[in-house]
Every structure is written in C-alpha cells, then in structure tokens.
C-alpha cells in the first residue's frame with residue numbers, strides 16, 4: 001500500500017485528484033494537509049474525509065513542526081504538492097503571501113521529505129533515500145512566460161506522427177502560433193504568481209541536483225471542470241450567465257490559453273507519479289488552445305443548448321432564457337502585464353508515458369456546465385463562505 005501526502009486537497013485540482021485516486025485505487029492511504037484558505041473548502045471533500053483511507057490535517061505547509069509531525073506519524077511514499085496561492089489577480093494585489101506559501105511552503109515540504117526519506121550517504125556524500133519515494137510538484141505553464149500570438153484566426157495544429165498515433169481520437173486541433181512551450185523552454189515568469197511558482201520549481205530542481213532528491217514536476221495549462229472556485233474565468237462566467245449578470249472580459253478577450261479538463265490532469269499526475277522518471281519535468285496540455293472571448297461565447301452557446309435540450313435545467317436560471325446571449329459580454333480594463341498566449345506542447349508525456357488529453361473542449365465544457373447546474377448548493381456555499389463554517393462543525397470542538 002502506498003501513502004500519499006496531498007497538500008491543497010480542499011482546492012480545485014487537489015480535490016478532484018483525491019476523488020480520482022480513491023475511485024481508481026483501493027489500496028492507498030491519502031493524508032491531506034490544507035490550510036483551508038478562501039480557496040479551500042472542506043465541503044468539497046466531505047465524503048472523502050469520511051473514507052477510512054483518508055486522514056485530514058488542517059494546517060499550513062509553511063509550518064515546519066506540523067509537516068515534520070505528519071512525516072514521523074506516517075510512512076509517506078509520495079508527496080503531491082498542490083497547495084499554493086493560485087490566483088494571478090490576487091498576486092498583483094498582494095504578492096507576499098504568494099512568495100511565502102508557494103516558495104517557503106514548498107521548501108518546508110522538501111526538507112521534511114528529504115529528512116524522513118534519507119537512510120544514509122553515498123561515497124560522495126549525497127543522501128541515499130528509501131526506495132520508491134517521490135516528491136511530485138504541481139506547477140504551471142505560466143512559469144514559461146508568454147508566447148507570441150502569430151495568427152488572429154487559429155490554424156490547424158500539425159502533430160508529430162508519433163504523437164498523432166496516440167492522440168488519434170482528438171480531431172480538429174488548432175493553434176494561434178508557431179511556437180509552443182516545451183520542457184526545455186527557459187523559465188520567464190511575468191506575474192508575482194508565476195514568479196513564485198517558477199521559484200518553487202527551481203528550488204525543487206535544486207534539491208534534485210544538490211541532494212539527488214527524487215522528484216517530478218508537471219507543468220499544466222489552465223484547468224477547468226467541477227469544484228472550480230467561481231473567481232476563475234470559466235466558473236465565474238457560468239455563474240454570471242445563470243444569474244443573468246454581465247460577463248467581464250479583460251481587454252479585447254484576445255488572450256489565448258490552453259484548456260485542460262481537470263480529470264485528464266489528475267490522470268496525468270497519477271501516471272507521472274507511477275511511471276515518471278525521477279528528476280524529470282513533464283508538460284501537461286489540453287490541445288485546446290482558444291481566445292478567452294471564444295471561451296466565453298462557447299460557454300454561452302453550450303448553456304443555451306443544454307437549457308433547450310433539458311427544460312428542467314431552466315429552473316436554475318435567475319434570469320429569462322432570452323437574456324442569455326452575447327450582449328452579456330462586457331469588456332473591462334486589461335489585467336496588468338496580461339500574458340498574450342500560453343500553449344503547451346505535451347509531446348514528452350504523450351510519447352514517454354502514453355498519456356494524452358482525452359477531453360475536447362466542447363465535451364469538457366458541457367460536462368462542467370452540467371456539474372454546475374446540478375451542484376448549485378456547492379456554488380452558494382463556497383461563495384457565501386458556508387463551507388468555512390463546515391470545518392468548525394466538523395472539527396471545531398475536537
């Protein structure tokens with residue numbers, strides 16, 4: 001049996017990962033460490049923390065004593081580090097917390113893992129570690145900076161034959177540029193968020209080099225799917241459309257992002273943890289490059305389709321169906337230093353590990369919208385902060 005320490009598991013991707021892993025593997029233990037910031041909601045994993053395979057700790061990854069304690073009480077095999085301050089806009093307002101959590105928190109976890117996994121030294125003085133231990137750091141495509149948008153309208157994305165064979169059921173792939181981020185692209189972060197993430201990547205890599213510490217890093221594109229806090233583009237847009245509210249779009253909505261369905265991402269992490277070569281970095285992309293404005297329009301179209309196909313969903317609407325149209329879109333002043341384009345080349349993980357992003361955007365967005373339509377209680381609770389109270393009810397008196 002393997003024991004995973006999953007940090008940040010009450011957040012969007014971490015929660016999806018825990019759900020994915022518990023469904024997929026019976027013989028595992030998951031220890032969760034989460035500070036339950038505004039982005040962490042225990043209600044999201046309320047069923048999972050009742051599972052006897054799961055143990056939950058509320059706490060900060062920067063807390064050396066707590067992290068040490070978790071390692072001494074549990075024989076941790078893998079650390080999966082999701083915990084981070086993750087919202088670019090917030091990092092522009094208040095960079096410091098991003099540096100503390102994303103850099104010092106990661107270093108605290110690294111130190112505890114290194115100490116508890118070391119069993120001696122080799123003849124050159126490098127630590128020797130217990131067998132099959134690994135630190136998996138979840139990073140982002142934003143560490144690579146920004147790519148040029150070469151085309152205003154997308155062109156066909158031409159894939160290498162080896163990749164094409166594995167990805168054969170994904171059709172009509174497109175790109176807005178001639179270049180994509182590979183694992184060899186130099187780090188060139190632009191925002192306080194991405195700088196803090198790049199710093200944490202570099203400290204993980206430094207432990208690999210200096211202490212021969214076993215790690216993997218995955219760098220993924222924008223995730224979307226269930227349990228996404230409604231401050232990020234897609235869940236915010238869905239929430240506002242259902243409420244008949246304006247849809248704020250930065251600048252002209254021309255910025256291009258690649259979109260990865262969260263379950264595909266969870267699968268990638270699971271595969272890298274099991275089969276990734278220690279010391280390697282893997283880019284995880286969705287083959288769904290699109291302009292923000294088109295993402296908003298596709299989301300409107302998809303909601304309209306679903307409402308017409310299944311009239312019961314209209315009960316969720318706080319506005320008349322006829323008010324749902326592109327007129328809801330409102331352009332707002334651009335984000336400071338807004339990166340023009342991100343595009344991930346996932347050739348390495350596709351060809352070396354056989355993973356590929358199975359979900360085309362049109363399918364993923366429909367699944368995501370249906371989830372939001374059927375889980376309005378969750379949205380109301382996270383927005384109102386009720387799930388913060390949930391923690392006090394569950395653990396407050398213990």
Ligand SMILES: NC(=O)c1ccc[n+]([C@@H]2O[C@H](COP(=O)([O-])OP(=O)(O)OC[C@H]3O[C@@H](n4cnc5c(N)ncnc54)[C@H](O)[C@@H]3O)[C@@H](O)[C@H]2O)c1
Nearest residue numbers: 008010011012013035036037039040060061083084140223
């Ligand atoms: N969401 C995306 O599209 C995306 C894309 C690329 C990379 N990532 C990376 O994936 C990871 C998870 O992202 P997410 O969108 O799920 O984030 P999120 O903001 O939804 O969740 C972050 C979680 O970490 C917890 N946390 C924050 N500070 C903590 C601390 N000091 N100690 C312990 N827990 C703490 C929060 O309570 C929350 O549960 C992050 O490292 C992020 O940089 C996310």
